[in-house]
Amino acid sequence: MQVERLKYVIWAADMDRALNFYVTVFGGEVLKKNDFISEVAVANGIIGIHGGGEGSRTWTGLSFQVPDVIAGAAEIVAAGGQLSREPEPENGEPPHLAMCIDPDGNEIMLTRKRS
Numbered sequence: 001m002q003v004e005r006l007k008y009v010i011w012a013a014d015m016d017r018a019l020n021f022y023v024t025v026f027g028g029e030v031l032k033k034n035d036f037i038s039e040v041a042v043a044n045g046i047i048g049i050h051g052g053g054e055g056s057r058t059w060t061g062l063s064f065q066v067p068d069v070i071a072g073a074a075e076i077v078a079a080g081g082q083l084s085r086e087p088e089p090e091n092g093e094p095p096h097l098a099m100c101i102d103p104d105g106n107e108i109m110l111t112r113k114r115s
Contacts (some may be wrong), residue, residue: 007039007046010025010060012104017080018049021102025072025079026064055105063109072110073098 004051012018018039022028028040028047038049047062066072069087077083087095087110098110 005046007048008060008062009037009048010062010102010104010106011058012051012106013053013055013095014104015049015051018102018104020098021079021081021104022047022049025075025081053104057101057105057107059107062106063111065111065113067112069098069110069112070096073100074098076102076110079103 010018015033015035017036019030019033019040022040022042023030024032026042028042029041031041031046036051040047040049042064064072073083073087076098082101084097084101084107085097085099087098093115094112096112096114100108100110102108
């Protein structure tokens with residue numbers, strides 16, 4: 001099988017809000033935009049955003065590795081997201097994990113590379 005592209009699809013009740021969130025917070029680039037399905041590229045990955053979402057909380061499995069989990073979590077909240085688990089230090093190291101929710105209820109993770 002020849003795979004041409006791999007993308008992960010999430011749901012959004014508000015397409016413009018969803019695109020703005022992933023572009024603003026993660027520096028994404030909009031590849032495609034319409035009311036039904038849009039695509040945003042983030043760090044060589046593609047997130048498909050499907051319209052018609054209900055805003056229900058849904059675990060996505062999306063994980064974004066960032067250099068500073070605390071700063072990243074603050075950016076998510078500033079952009080209208082929420083935290084379901086605050087970043088906390090572990091074993092004397094800075095936080096390596098924050099559990100987050102985008103404005104459309106999609107649960108995502110922020111991680112930091114461990115030493």
